Amino acid sequence: MRFAEHWNWCTVETIRDVTPQIREFRLRPDSGGVPPCPAGSHIGVNVLIDGQPARRSYSLVETNDPSTYRIAVRLAPDSRGGSRGMWSLRAGARIETSNPTSLLDIDWTRQNYCLIAGGIGITPIMAIAAALRRTNIDPTLHYAVKSRGDAAFLDELSAMLGDRLIMHTSDEGARIDLDATFRALPDDAIAVICGPMRMLEAARRAWNDSGRAPADLRYETFGSSGLMPTAEFRVRLKDTDTELVVPQNSSMLDALNAAGFEVISDCQRGECGVCAVDVVAVDGEIDHRDVFFSDQQKRDNRKICPCVSRAIGAITIDTLYRPEAA
Ligand SMILES: Cc1cc2nc3c(=O)[nH]c(=O)nc-3n(C[C@H](O)[C@H](O)[C@H](O)COP(=O)(O)OP(=O)(O)OC[C@H]3O[C@@H](n4cnc5c(N)ncnc54)[C@H](O)[C@@H]3O)c2cc1C
Known part of the structure; x- marks a missing residue:
């Protein structure tokens, strides 16, 4: 902790x-x-x-x-x-x-901020926008929602930001163009984003493609819902006869620890990578729900963050936990 x-x-x-x-x-x-x-x-x-x-x-x-x-x-x-x-x-x-804590670690000394919220991700982003306004900085806030009726706090946001609030409403065909948005930013700009996993991944790719410093993209996940259904799956432990069932309502991390295969963890949101374990075999498909590994690492399927990521079918892992050494 x-x-x-x-x-x-x-x-x-x-x-x-x-x-x-x-x-x-x-x-x-x-x-x-x-x-x-x-x-x-x-x-x-x-x-x-x-x-x-x-x-x-x-x-x-x-x-x-x-x-x-x-x-x-x-x-x-x-x-x-x-x-x-x-x-x-x-x-x-x-x-x-x-008591309140922040994991966003924002550099408040810049002149230009691009804020992006997807759905309920507006909650921290609205607070950040207000804090910047109090220091006379005008951030641009991109707020992406499925439909206008899903947008929370619109009146307050409009009053705070005026035309610097840019709505992207997918059922009206308006999606945020992350490449163009990041390309248009001044050099010293930082982006702060909170939204669903697909949006964060797309932002990370567009940010890297724009050649900007990775540390200038700050993001927060609310715990990921992944790309595949949240279903029960099996985990086999390398060099043991153990096969665990990870129920639909439990994380793989909790299932491993409950069975005595201790895995250390920290953020438990797929951001820090502390809990990452080695994947030895995949009999099905892994749903990587973290934002820690790169796209290539996820395609390689050699590691998994058990705090958030799941599978369909079964996977074999090596936690490097050796009971005789414990
Ligand atoms: C820093 C931070 C700030 C947050 N701020 C807000 C906020 O302002 N407003 C807000 O509404 N929420 C916020 N959240 C999310 C919130 O904490 C809860 O996760 C959310 O309310 C959903 O909780 P739940 O128990 O209903 O759903 P959960 O069970 O946590 O499910 C959430 C999603 O995870 C998937 N899921 C279900 N079961 C599992 C499982 N066993 N393993 C992995 N994934 C599973 C589901 O598909 C579901 O979409 C925040 C989270 C964090 C970490």
Whole structure:
């Protein structure tokens, strides 16, 4: 764990639907206020899934009320149930949250910022846009959604950014042209992006093709839904007789650790690569859901990030875990 976490109780103060699929919550911490944190930070939330506590993260949405956390939660239909747990909350409910942290590590000293949000990825991006506006920097914000009705906080964003808010609505045939967008940026620009996996991968490719410094593309994933269905699959451990079944509602990392094959991990979102293990054989197909490996490494299928990535069928791996050495 990278940060010392402090957990506090909050009261759900207000709840409001900002789109049919996105619900806004204002949470009042018992501690009396929101600790200082960089724009783009998120909090951990203890949420109940079928009565069992689980942890989910939610980015802090821009607010001018320093005494409440403002978050927005998209109801994820094909999920383990964390967002459903959040949606079941009512005003007055008590909920435990961790102190805010940011993994985006943004360089705030630049003059030019290109912000890109896909769907619910608008939550940290809106906070970053507001922070830049407060320092008199005019970022451009590209906001990609399936349809206009899916766009959260449009009024606030328009008031904040005017014509620097550029909507890309796929059911109106408007898709963001990442190559052209990045080509047109001044040399000192950095891009900050939060959105679905396909968008992040496309952005990473376009950014690299534009010859820009990789570190000038900052991104955050919300945990990946991958390119294939989330289904049960099998994992065989090299040089053992062990075959594990990874259920639909568990990660491969959790399944390995639960079976005693210890794999160290950090971000658990497929960003840091700490949990990567060797793939020895694939009997089916791997769905690489990380943003750590390059496209070529994913095609090579020699490593997998078990925190997020999955398979269809079976794979054989070597975790390098040797019980006799433990
Ligand atoms: C830093 C950060 C900030 C975030 N900010 C926000 C925010 O502002 N708003 C917001 O709505 N969400 C945010 N999220 C996502 C949020 O934490 C939850 O992941 C989200 O609410 C979905 O939770 P869930 O339990 O309903 O779905 P999950 O079970 O977590 O499922 C999410 C997706 O993963 C896939 N999936 C399902 N089961 C598995 C499995 N066993 N292994 C791997 N993948 C699986 C599903 O296809 C699904 O689409 C953020 C996440 C992070 C890490």
